[in-house]
Amino acid sequence: MNKIKGISNGVRVRFAPSPTGYLHVGGARTALFNWLYARNTGGKLILRIEDTDTTRSRKVYLDEILESLSWLKMDWDEIYYQSKRFDLYREYADRLLNEGKAYRAENGAIIYKVESGKIEINDLIRGQIEFDAAFIKDQVLIKEDKSPTYNFACVVDDALLGITHILRGDDHISNTPKQVVLYKAMGFKLPKFAHLPLILGRDGSRLSKRTGATAISDWRKMGYLPEAFTNYLLLLGWSPGNNQEIIDIKSAVKKFSIKNINKTAAVFDKDKLTWLNAQYIKKYEPEKLMDLLLPFLCSAGLVKKENFDREEVLSVVKLFQKRIATLVEFVEFSGFVFAGKVKFTQDAKKKFFERDLTKEFKLLIERFDKISDFNYTKIEEEFRSLVNELGLKAGDLVHPVRIALSGNTVGPGLFETIALLGKEKTKERLNMAQKAWKSAPRLECFVLLFVAVSMMTTLIGCGTAKGAYEGLKDDWRTAQQWDDKMKENWW
RNA sequence: GACCCCAUCGUCUAGUAUGGUCUAGGACAAGAGCUUUUCAAGCUCUCGACACCGGUUCAAAUCCGGUUGGGGUCGCCA
Numbered sequence: 339m340n341k342i343k344g345i346s347n348g349v350r351v352r353f354a355p356s357p358t359g360y361l362h363v364g365g366a367r368t369a370l371f372n373w374l375y376a377r378n379t380g381g382k383l384i385l386r387i388e389d390t391d392t393t394r395s396r397k398v399y400l401d402e403i404l405e406s407l408s409w410l411k412m413d414w415d416e417i418y419y420q421s422k423r424f425d426l427y428r429e430y431a432d433r434l435l436n437e438g439k440a441y442r443a444e445n446g447a448i449i450y451k452v453e454s455g456k457i458e459i460n461d462l463i464r465g466q467i468e469f470d471a472a473f474i475k476d477q478v479l480i481k482e483d484k485s486p487t488y489n490f491a492c493v494v495d496d497a498l499l500g501i502t503h504i505l506r507g508d509d510h511i512s513n514t515p516k517q518v519v520l521y522k523a524m525g526f527k528l529p530k531f532a533h534l535p536l537i538l539g540r541d542g543s544r545l546s547k548r549t550g551a552t553a554i555s556d557w558r559k560m561g562y563l564p565e566a567f568t569n570y571l572l573l574l575g576w577s578p579g580n581n582q583e584i585i586d587i588k589s590a591v592k593k594f595s596i597k598n599i600n601k602t603a604a605v606f607d608k609d610k611l612t613w614l615n616a617q618y619i620k621k622y623e624p625e626k627l628m629d630l631l632l633p634f635l636c637s638a639g640l641v642k643k644e645n646f647d648r649e650e651v652l653s654v655v656k657l658f659q660k661r662i663a664t665l666v667e668f669v670e671f672s673g674f675v676f677a678g679k680v681k682f683t684q685d686a687k688k689k690f691f692e693r694d695l696t697k698e699f700k701l702l703i704e705r706f707d708k709i710s711d712f713n714y715t716k717i718e719e720e721f722r723s724l725v726n727e728l729g730l731k732a733g734d735l736v737h738p739v740r741i742a743l744s745g746n747t748v749g750p751g752l753f754e755t756i757a758l759l760g761k762e763k764t765k766e767r768l769n770m771a772q773k774a775w776k777s778a779p780r781l782e783c784f785v786l787l788f789v790a791v792s793m794m795t796t797l798i799g800c801g802t803a804k805g806a807y808e809g810l811k812d813d814w815r816t817a818q819q820w821d822d823k824m825k826e827n828w829w
Numbered sequence: 830g831a832c833c834c835c836a837u838c839g840u841c842u843a844g845u846a847u848g849g850u851c852u853a854g855g856a857c858a859a860g861a862g863c864u865u866u867u868c869a870a871g872c873u874c875u876c877g878a879c880a881c882c883g884g885u886u887c888a889a890a891u892c893c894g895g896u897u898g899g900g901g902u903c904g905c906c907a
Contacts, residue, residue, distance in 0.1 A: 356907045388907060447905055464834070473832055473903085481905035488907045512833060512902040535835080542899070570841095573856090577842055581855040600842080603900065607840050610857040620870085661869045671869095736866040748868035 349381025350502050353407075353414070354492070356388040357400035360553035363606060364507060364537050364545055365403075366410060367571045371534060372505050373412040374572075374594040384499055385414040388492075389421045390485050406554035410564050411587070418499065420491050427486035430494050430524060431479045439523050440479060448480040450490075450520065457515040462503075462532035462596050469515040477516055493517045497526035504529050505596070508536045508603070509544075532596050535575045536603040545606060561634065561665030566615040574604040584617055616663035628655045631668055638669045640676040653758055657750050671749070675758060680745040680767060690741045694775045698728060698735060699742070699768050712761045718753045742771035 353369040355361060361369075376383040385407075389395040407414070431448045434440040440450045457469045479490040486494075492513075496504060511533050521528050539549020557567055568587060577600070578585055578593050585593075619627065628651055635641040641651065654672050662668045674680055682690075705720040706712070725732050736752050743755060743764060756764050 354907090358907070391906060394906075443905085445905080449905090467833070469833075475903090478905045483905080485905085487905065492907090507901095508834070509901055513907095515833095533834085536901070538900080540840095544900075573841060575841095579843070581843065583841090583856050597846095602835060602842095604842090605840060607857065610841065613857055616870085660871090663869095731866090733866050740867070746868090750868085752866060 348502075349376060349379040350384060350500050351376050351381060351505060352384040352386050352496070352499065352501050354386040354388050354506075355403050356391070357396055357403060358391065358394040359399055360555065361403040361406040362545070362553050363571070366406065366554050366567075367537060367574060368505065368507055368534060369407060369412055370410070370568060370571050371576070371594075371599070373414075374591055375503065375505060375596065376415075377591045378594045381502070382415040383413075384501065385417040386495060386499070387417070387419045387421075388488070389419060390424075390488070390491055392421065392485070395421070402553070402555060406558075409558055410554065410568055416499075418495070420486075420495065423491075423495070424485065426498070427491050427494055428480065428484070431486070431490070434479065434523060443478075443482075445482040446484075447478055447482045450477040450479050450523065452476050452519055457518055459514050459518060459531055461511075462530055463535075463599050463601060464511075464533060467511070467514075471515070471519065474516055474519070477520065479520075489513055489516050490520060493520040493524070493526070496529060497521065497524070501529050503532060503596075505532045505534060508533050532599070534599065535601055537574055538603050538605045540605065542605065559666075561667065561669075562611070562615050563618050563630070563665075566611065566618040569618070570611040570614050573610075574606070575599055575602075584614065612663045619662060619665075620660055622659070624652060624655050624659060627659060628652055631655060631665055634665050634669050635676070638673065640669065640673055650758075657754055657758060661750065674744040674746065675755075680743070680770070682741075682745040683747070686741045686745055686747050689747055690738060690771075690774075693738065695735070695738050696772045696775050698724075698730075699739075699772050701728070702735070702739070703765050703768050706761060706765060709761070712757065714753050714757045717756050721753065738771075739768070743767050 351372045353365075353372045355365055355369075373383050375381070387400060389400070431440065434450060435442065435448055440448050443449055452471055452474050455471050457471055457474075459467050459469075461467055477489060478487050480486055495501075514531060514533075518528065537545050539545045541549050543549055554567075558564075565587065569585060569590075572585065572590055573583065576594070576598055578590075579598060622630075628648075632641065632643075632651075635651070636643050654675050655668075658668055658672045662671060701724055702721070705724050706717070709716045709720060721735070722732065725735055728735075737747065740749055740752050740755070741747060743752075743759060749755060759767070
């Protein structure tokens with residue numbers, strides 16, 4: 339205990355996760371507020387691993403929790419494992435036993451005898467809370483299996499580690515009187531308590547897997563940025579008080595105070611988190627954003643880790659930066675640029691076959707061929723001039739070309755997209771489009787035929803119509819086969 | 830059920846300690862418009878709340894009491 343001498347000055351807070359599950363939103367928020375308070379006051383953040391339940395604790399969970407904290411850029415100053423401190427708990431339990439404040443149960447457990455009276459706690463967030471000890475049962479300190487109970491280990495550790503402020507979830511309020519009693523029994527100095535409001539799921543009940551709790555590591559996989567995530571967590575139960583929504587961690591550290599933490603539970607709103615994420619993505623240096631995007635592109639198999647065109651990827655990043663909300667969205671939206679084959683959406687396929695533009699595409703390719711310096715301006719010039727020549731509106735050609743190039747009806751500006759793809763890729767895809775039209779049954783014919791058949795059926799009668807119907811069925815079959823081919827969605 | 834906590838737009842919140850400056854401000858979402866080759870983004874606008882009842886007071890979102898509603902905890906889990 340020499341270690342704790344001399345640390346009685348200054349703020350010491352702790353985050354005490356139990357490695358029996360992943361770190362999720364609630365835990366992360368508690369960790370964040372402790373971290374902020376420590377950094378704001380120049381104090382220390384102690385990480386205490388509550389692994390007294392040896393059957394449920396897992397190394398993978400511990401690793402995952404530590405990794406998630408690191409991802410969120412929260413560091414800690416000291417780390418302790420309760421599983422290594424069992425002797426300590428025994429020692430204090432024995433002491434209470436000797437003093438007659440605790441007794442031994444038949445099974446060997448050590449139990450603290452709770453005296454009657456009033457227990458008052460002065461919560462930094464909620465103010466005075468009063469409990470009647472009559473409602474508190476005698477407390478087990480050491481279980482039959484010799485391991486300490488949560489409340490006991492918690493008190494011994496918080497006291498011995500010199501914790502000055504306990505910031506934890508609201509759900510611990512009812513543990514507090516039990517703990518206060520133990521502090522007093524062992525003659526420990528009481529820390530200050532601050533009970534954070536809970537984070538609730540969509541349905542207003544405590545966040546759980548059913549109501550939307552997700553491991554922090556999953557948010558990472560879904561393409562959220564740690565800065566955005568932290569920012570969002572910060573806004574849940576705390577406010578800088580000046581209508582500021584986007585607040586970087588440095589000024590948050592500066593401004594943070596327990597006084598500004600509110601009492602009401604907050605519902606976790608993914609939409610706002612996503613909005614914040616988009617804001618952070620927009621602000622990023624494209625170079626840095628690219629580094630964050632690369633792992634996602636690689637695991638999607640769109641870019642090879644060892645050799646890729648840095649310049650190309652960078653220009654794609656720049657083109658999509660303003661239109662994505664998550665890193666995963668980038669992969670979804672920009673995938674067509676990198677992919678060797680174009681993937682078609684259902685909608686795009688339908689629109690594409692509404693009109694055969696083989697001739698127009700051919701002319702367009704010729705136009706593009708003429709351009710030696712294949713850039714945005716030149717592309718637009720040639721494109722618009724062709725459109726004029728054909729007596730079309732720009733949109734008449736823009737949309738089909740976009741579909742042909744990206745497989746999607748929506749996307750960034752067409753000329754930028756073309757410039758990004760480059761002349762060869764563009765030509766190649768325009769050529770593919772023409773082939774598709776050639777091999778596809780004409781929709782107009784299909785419709786005409788259908789109308790004709792209906793007419794014949796009604797006018798002439800079933801017998802005669804049968805042949806025509808069969809013909810249509812054939813046509814239908816071809817269309818189906820073709821559709822099946824397209825179903826793989828790849829050229 | 831018992832004990833405890835909480836109560837401002839659908840959601841996150843400002844405002845509550847020091848009652849008047851609040852016919853309640855901002856953000857997300859939703860809706861409309863502008864822009865435009867589409868979708869986003871961006872910009873502009875609209876919708877939308879002090880849970881209820883009773884006090885105190887010249888004056889209450891703010892103070893007090895009650896009601897209602899929601900949540901948490903009631904393990905030899907943490």
